Amino acid sequence: MAKQAGLEGVVVAEITTSFIDGSEGELIYSGYAIEELAENASFEEVLFLLYNSRLPRRSEYEALRSAIAAQAGIPDAVTAMMQSLPKDTPAMAVLRTAVSMLSAFDADAENLSDKERAKAKSLRLTGQMTTICAAWMRIVKGLEPITPRPDLSLAENFLYMMTGADPEATACAALNVYLVLLAEHGMNASTFASRVITATGSDMHSAIVAGISALKGPSHGGANSEAMKMFLEIGTVGNVAPWFEANIKSGKRRIMGIGHRVYKTNDPRAGILRRHAEALAASSGTSQWLDIAVALAETARADDYFIQRNLYPNVDYYSAVLLYSLGLEIDMFTPLFAMSRIAGWSAHVISQMGGRLIRPKADYVGARGLKWQPIDER
Ligand SMILES: CC(C)(COP(=O)(O)OP(=O)(O)OC[C@H]1O[C@@H](n2cnc3c(N)ncnc32)[C@H](O)[C@@H]1OP(=O)(O)O)[C@@H](O)C(=O)NCCC(=O)NCCS
Structure with missing residues (x-):
């Protein structure tokens, strides 16, 4: 039987979110070359594109941007949990724990079937992950976290919550482009992990926690x-x-x-x-x-x-x-990657919902026919 170490070359899904041609150096999100999007798009427009396979009209864009900003606040209990953690906790472990905890405060967390509600839920999580990242940066410095502003874009809000000052245009553009470029990249390990969780019928928060957990590994996000x-x-x-x-x-x-x-x-x-x-x-x-x-x-x-x-x-x-x-500590680099990649993860989760359970096979190469030995005779 053919064994594909690391599932390399195995096709596990048909997708419309991204296309990569590694020999030509080409990356496309839902039909648009990455260069075109990096030049023109906000991260919020890319989110809409990945969810809907088309760019938003102005009213749709405004609705999505304000929905993210308006729901980006995190419950006091989550802030308090973060404040109770040792300051040297790896930021990715903080993010993983905080996102998991958020599910307990999301009234829609256990809805597993409605794709429109899943999109709304992932928009909430997208904003909340930004707030968690900025809050942790302040908590480790002994500063009070800052609440998000409803009038700002996600990139602007992160920089505002990090410093407390109005963000500068070059910094906003740089962070926005970073978020656009890292948002989606085919069937990478964290995206696959999110899809595996979703295919069991589990929930959005669990799938995103799986993505964060996979991204934490140095072979992926580090x-x-x-x-x-x-x-x-x-x-x-x-x-x-x-x-x-x-x-x-x-x-x-x-x-x-x-x-x-x-x-x-x-x-x-x-x-x-x-x-x-x-x-x-x-x-x-x-x-x-x-x-x-x-x-x-x-x-x-x-x-x-x-x-x-x-x-x-x-x-x-x-x-x-x-x-x-931009002023980020090295420990925050991978959380920033997650802050962007939630766009791809959630788009994949939504398309995987209701799909077939992912259950590959393994070749058993161990012993057979062993006889039971009582515990004191081993
Ligand atoms: C990303 C990476 C794992 C891809 O590896 P890959 O396609 O599996 O290629 P291999 O690890 O088989 O490397 C191929 C050859 O290039 C060499 N090579 C690959 N990346 C190298 C690097 N960053 N520096 C020096 N040599 C490198 C390998 O030593 C190997 O040489 P060999 O043919 O003499 O044995 C590898 O390039 C790497 O380790 N890069 C540094 C870590 C990194 O940036 N990771 C993020 C990826 S997005």
Whole structure:
């Protein structure tokens, strides 16, 4: 029997949310090239697109934006729970726990069949996850969380709740584009996990908790954190060449944020993120981390090893610089990924609802025919 380690190459669903051509460096959401969406779309428009396979009209867009903002508040009990946690709890563990707890306060949590109500529920969760992320950033610093404003977009609200100040336009644009670019990516591990949960007939909160849990793993959502730690370790542009020689040429390590299982050419998202990281650097006057990232990418692109293996910066490479420039601690990088990817997870959950139970097979390769031994004789 054919064994597909990691289910690689196995088709498990027909989808309309995204298409990836790794050899051409192409990513499409519901018919639109990612470059087109990154240039023009708000995250809220992308959410609508993924749910409905078309762009919203103005009235639909306004209704969706205000529905998210108006319901983004979290119950006091959830804030109190977060405040009671040790401050060194990994932010992804906080997010997973808080989202699970939210289900107890959602009157519609146990409705498992109505797709329109599922969309409304996931919009609530989308806003609430933003609030949880911003609240945790303040709680670890000993600050009071800030409640969301109904007049702001999701990206604006996050930056407002993080700092308490009116967000600056370059920062809002950078965060919005990050959210747009990370929203959906085919049958990745966290999306598949959400679909498996949904196919059992379980609920939206459980499916999103499964997505968060899968994304928490370093092989999925953790590479941007590792890329930033690497830029910090390198420290200066002058240290890029010696660091590359000592760590990469020696074969000891991999460059985090370079290479991709699917993209064997430019990841279309990387260049867009780089441009926004450049805009942030220009507006803040600080380009130290961007300069290191660019110098390291150029060093790798000029190296035969990287050329022969088609290794290019992936989405995590410049998103690390972008998120760090926005003032996020490294521990918050993966929660920000989740804050965006809930769009894809929930679109997949809605399309999986009512579908067939996902139940693959396994080959048994263990022993047979063993005889029972009483416990004291083993
Ligand atoms: C993402 C990743 C796991 C994809 O791997 P893959 O398609 O399975 O490719 P492999 O791990 O088989 O690597 C293929 C070759 O390229 C090399 N390679 C891959 N990524 C590399 C990197 N970032 N730095 C140095 N060498 C790398 C491997 O050592 C291997 O070399 P070999 O043929 O001599 O053995 C891999 O590129 C990687 O580890 N990247 C760094 C982590 C990262 O950024 N992850 C986020 C992905 S979105």
